[in-house]
Amino acid sequence: MEQNVEFTHCYYLTAGEAGAQSSMPLTLLVQRVIEVATEHANALGIGYATLSVHGIAWVLSKISIEMQRYPDINEDYCLTTWIESYNRRFCDRCFAVTGGDGQPIGYIRTMWTAIDVERRCVADLTAFEQDAFPVSSRSCPVAKPVRLPALPADASVQDYTFKYCDIDFNRHVNSVRYLALVLNHWPLDHFDHNTIRRIDICYHHECHFGQTVQLRVASQGHESECEIVHDGVRAVGLRISWAPRAVTAR
Amino acid sequence: MEQNVEFTHCYYLTAGEAGAQSSMPLTLLVQRVIEVATEHANALGIGYATLSVHGIAWVLSKISIEMQRYPDINEDYCLTTWIESYNRRFCDRCFAVTGGDGQPIGYIRTMWTAIDVERRCVADLTAFEQDAFPVSSRSCPVAKPVRLPALPADASVQDYTFKYCDIDFNRHVNSVRYLALVLNHWPLDHFDHNTIRRIDICYHHECHFGQTVQLRVASQGHESECEIVHDGVRAVGLRISWAPRAVTAR
Numbered sequence: 001m002e003q004n005v006e007f008t009h010c011y012y013l014t015a016g017e018a019g020a021q022s023s024m025p026l027t028l029l030v031q032r033v034i035e036v037a038t039e040h041a042n043a044l045g046i047g048y049a050t051l052s053v054h055g056i057a058w059v060l061s062k063i064s065i066e067m068q069r070y071p072d073i074n075e076d077y078c079l080t081t082w083i084e085s086y087n088r089r090f091c092d093r094c095f096a097v098t099g100g101d102g103q104p105i106g107y108i109r110t111m112w113t114a115i116d117v118e119r120r121c122v123a124d125l126t127a128f129e130q131d132a133f134p135v136s137s138r139s140c141p142v143a144k145p146v147r148l149p150a151l152p153a154d155a156s157v158q159d160y161t162f163k164y165c166d167i168d169f170n171r172h173v174n175s176v177r178y179l180a181l182v183l184n185h186w187p188l189d190h191f192d193h194n195t196i197r198r199i200d201i202c203y204h205h206e207c208h209f210g211q212t213v214q215l216r217v218a219s220q221g222h223e224s225e226c227e228i229v230h231d232g233v234r235a236v237g238l239r240i241s242w243a244p245r246a247v248t249a250r
Numbered sequence: 251m252e253q254n255v256e257f258t259h260c261y262y263l264t265a266g267e268a269g270a271q272s273s274m275p276l277t278l279l280v281q282r283v284i285e286v287a288t289e290h291a292n293a294l295g296i297g298y299a300t301l302s303v304h305g306i307a308w309v310l311s312k313i314s315i316e317m318q319r320y321p322d323i324n325e326d327y328c329l330t331t332w333i334e335s336y337n338r339r340f341c342d343r344c345f346a347v348t349g350g351d352g353q354p355i356g357y358i359r360t361m362w363t364a365i366d367v368e369r370r371c372v373a374d375l376t377a378f379e380q381d382a383f384p385v386s387s388r389s390c391p392v393a394k395p396v397r398l399p400a401l402p403a404d405a406s407v408q409d410y411t412f413k414y415c416d417i418d419f420n421r422h423v424n425s426v427r428y429l430a431l432v433l434n435h436w437p438l439d440h441f442d443h444n445t446i447r448r449i450d451i452c453y454h455h456e457c458h459f460g461q462t463v464q465l466r467v468a469s470q471g472h473e474s475e476c477e478i479v480h481d482g483v484r485a486v487g488l489r490i491s492w493a494p495r496a497v498t499a500r
Contacts, residue, residue, distance in 0.1 A: 014285050014288045020417040020459070163434035165430040183414055
């Protein structure tokens with residue numbers, strides 16, 4: 001399994017995939033992270049095909065992204081992933097993102113949980129450990145996320161009801177759709193002048209079709225704290241560090 | 251250019267990409283169509299990189315999709331595209347979709363318009379014609395779409411305001427997001443029991459960030475007629491033919 005310690009997938013950003021600032025949208029980056037993690041897991045024999053037979057599925061639990069910049073239209077970029085550590089319930093997986101010149105443009109830290117699909121609880125991966133989780137000695141230069149405190153009482157509140165296109169094959173809300181819901185809080189103009197330098201997303205509880213949640217946002221300086229609340233309980237917590245965009249997009 | 255008459259890109263459907271019915275969502279299929287058209291245009295030297303220098307960009311004008319079935323999780327699938335015809339304003343492009351066994355599972359017909367990015371009007375492609383548009387003799391077994399009539403006065407009406415994640419690099423609403431808006435009209439349960447056999451989408455007028463549109467839907471039998479209306483004018487028209495889903499997804 002030595003050859004699978006690291007796994008790389010290269011892409012290029014098509015015009016149709018680019019966001020309003022002519023670069024890779026953060027939602028697509030998270031989608032690629034999930035994709036490349038899936039491919040690496042498949043190559044290791046601990047992917048969807050193997051686990052689904054045992055009623056188990058991987059679920060993204062936490063993701064922390066630090067980007068110096070995002071790939072541009074028609075730019076080649078690669079995601080390289082490796083497992084930093086694991087135990088029988090979780091798997092810590094890192095990613096390096098390189099741009100068209102092969103230089104790093106960002107790093108990503110993720111934590112994955114294996115869930116029992118029927119019982120909707122954490123599954124036990126002991127049976128799959130063995131050689132199937134090759135741990136890399138490569139370090140991940142992204143600090144682990146700090147727990148998001150309770151948001152101030154005066155945080156903004158906005159309702160949203162999850163719809164058909166928000167739902168994935170696990171029959172819960174797709175990890176990327178929570179992020180889109182949060183990003184949609186800001187107007188287009190905000191993204192023309194600001195870029196996301198770091199984001200931490202922590203998925204606490206799954207949401208389902210037809211549920212109405214509250215998006216709460218509190219911003220101070222270059223930091224925004226956000227949460228998606230269902231039935232009074234935080235389902236997803238997010239922290240965003242903004243940086244001024246060097247050049248105005250248009 | 252003979253070698254570029256047809257262009258094929260193969261993918262496989264990752265678990266994370268699958269929709270609630272454990273198969274390829276229609277929104278992803280449209281995204282792939284745009285992607286493969288872009289790649290073929292790039293290979294022919296009539297892609298984003300070439301046209302953007304002249305202030306021109308391709309915009310999807312019409313798409314008609316006929317699917318016998320959609321790729322399943324972990325299934326390999328390919329999109330093969332070819333140009334059926336073109337003139338100095340439009341390009342008709344077809345696609346065959348094959349499944350994991352190499353057999354066709356659907357066909358797609360698209361019409362593309364080159365727009366002048368600054369003036370927001372149709373551009374003239376005469377300068378790019380020459381050898382760069384190799385027309386294939388392969389036929390496209392998808393009938394051209396019939397114009398959607400005015401919807402009945404009692405069609406359902408629902409408001410939606412376009413947000414940050416709906417906007418693409420052309421600074422207008424992404425073609426896929428109009429489709430998501432329409433599909434979100436139906437509950438999850440509807441998709442568990444029905445599948446889309448054919449859909450026609452006609453993009454008439456572009457919408458922009460912050461605009462509020464009305465989604466109008468009128469269904470009769472297995473047919474739904476839909477329109478997205480801005481300022482009293484139809485921006486996008488859609489016709490959907492539903493078929494009962496053979497096996498209930500869950």
